[in-house]
Amino acid sequence: MTNTAVLGVLASGRGSNLQSIIDAIDIGRIKAEIAVVISDKPEANALKRVAELGIPAVCVDRKLYDTKEEFEKALVEELEKHRVDLVILAGFMRILSPYFVNAFKNKIMNIHPSLLPAFPGAHAHRSVLEYGAKVSGCTIHFVDEGMDSGPIILQESVPVLDDDTEETLAARVLKVEHVLYPKAIALYLEDKLEINGRRVMIKE
Known part of the structure; x- marks a missing residue:
């Protein structure tokens, strides 16, 4: 990896995890630059x-493409144009096809607000509370x-409290997300990081 790596970020929402990555870059915790942030929603915060920070921001609006394949080709073209070393999903609410995954094999990272493999998919906090997980x-x-x-790559736990709502649990998990995601990117x-089958080994 070069001294200053190039990141491409896909985001659909408010961008709080994106901000934690920007902050980590600013203080030198992550030696990288964000070459482009792409959203599938024009209104995404x-x-x-x-x-406002001068980082290239691009909307690839899913509604403008007839097929998922055409949409993902536009995403890949935008990322390749910026020569990204690692693709970061930061609240990007779409399942990517094998085409996209293979275009950046082992170079796409995502964050999920539960301890996988438990509670995958959307509404993880709701599922955790409904199941009664501690x-x-x-x-x-x-x-x-x-x-x-x-x-x-990395996981960190938080307690589920008896009086938790989706919002309070989400806020507690989010604080951990903002620390853990930059750490994984830096590694x-x-x-x-060495991928061995399903296991990711962290080298000293």
């Missing part, structure tokens, strides 16, 4: 957030062709 947390993983099923860029 993530685009406004980075535009512990939740977040997972950073590489992306494969499945839904939240790729090799796990990747320092060439300390």
